[in-house]
Amino acid sequence: MVLQARGFDMDHTTAEARLLDAADALFYERGIQAVGMDAIRAASGVSLKRTYQLFPxxxxxxxxxxxxxxxxxxDALAAYTSARxxxxxxxxxxxxxxxxxxxxPDYRGCAFINSFAELGGTxxxxVDIVRTHKRxxxxxxxxxxxxxxxxxxxxxxLALLANGAMVTAAITGDVGAAREARAAARRLLDADAAPGTAVPAASGQPPA
Structure with a gap:
């Protein structure tokens, strides 16, 4: 599909997908408040008029x-965990x-936590979308x-551990936050198990 900015029409589905892709990438990279609609228009190739028709x-x-x-x-998390x-x-x-x-390489924290930090007060x-996601x-x-x-x-x-790891990894840039959270999760699982039934290490997974 050729860009509308070059003088060709773009169907509704394509224009919407381009806008969402561009906005998602820019918001995540720079922050929501730092990105204007004109930047999204330029990155998506969708005209500003069409942009506001789709998103007022x-x-x-x-x-x-x-x-x-x-x-x-x-969907991604469900597929990942169900494979074990x-x-x-x-x-x-x-x-x-x-x-x-x-x-x-482009990890910059949880987009939902970031969005709440920027827009939670306004x-x-x-806020409702973020809380629904975290629930x-x-x-x-x-x-x-x-x-x-x-x-x-x-x-x-475990949910507190996971969300804390998301924030810690974003601030420190250290993927080890997930490893440490996993180790703590194993200890909690072991502590909850009946005596003598400690959780075995998963085959092929990093040791706790």
Missing amino acids: SKEHLVEAVLRRRDRAVR PTPTERVLAVFDYLRDWFDE SPNV AFADHLAALVAEAGGPPALAAQ
């Missing part, structure tokens, strides 16, 4: 970006997922912990 305000675009990222993260053979390995896989994510819709993450962990025979309190502790 920047806030509408921010919300659409976060909702799309929410679905993508949920045992319930305990699926719990620890959450932290392996974080390790892989932190190791990406945008109730963004879904916690619910996924709770389901994995329940399958492994652990209590809800353990799931809440």
Whole structure:
């Protein structure tokens, strides 16, 4: 599909996808407040008129970006953890997922935590999207912990570990935050297990 900016038409789906891709990348790299609609227009190749037809305000675009990222993260995490053979390995896989994510060269923290830090005081819709995403993450962990025979309190502790690792890795640039969080998660799982039934190390995974 040829860009509208070059004088050709662009269908609704293509224009929307280009805008969301451009906005997502720019917001994540620079921060939401530092990116204007004109920068998004230039990066996407969608005219400013068409941009505002699809997203009447920047806030509408921010919300659409976060909702799309929410679905993508949920799907990716579910696929990653479900590939492990045992319930305990699926719990620890959450932290392996974080390790892989932190190791990406463009990692700049959790987009939802970042968005809340920027807009939490001014945008109730963004707050709602962020809280919904974090609840879904916690619910996924709770389901994995329940399958492994652990209590809800353990799931809440692991969610705190995971979110803390996201922030720490963004600030320090150290992928080791995921490794340390995983080690702490193993200790919590071991402590919750019955005496003599410590959680075995997952095959092929980094030692705690």
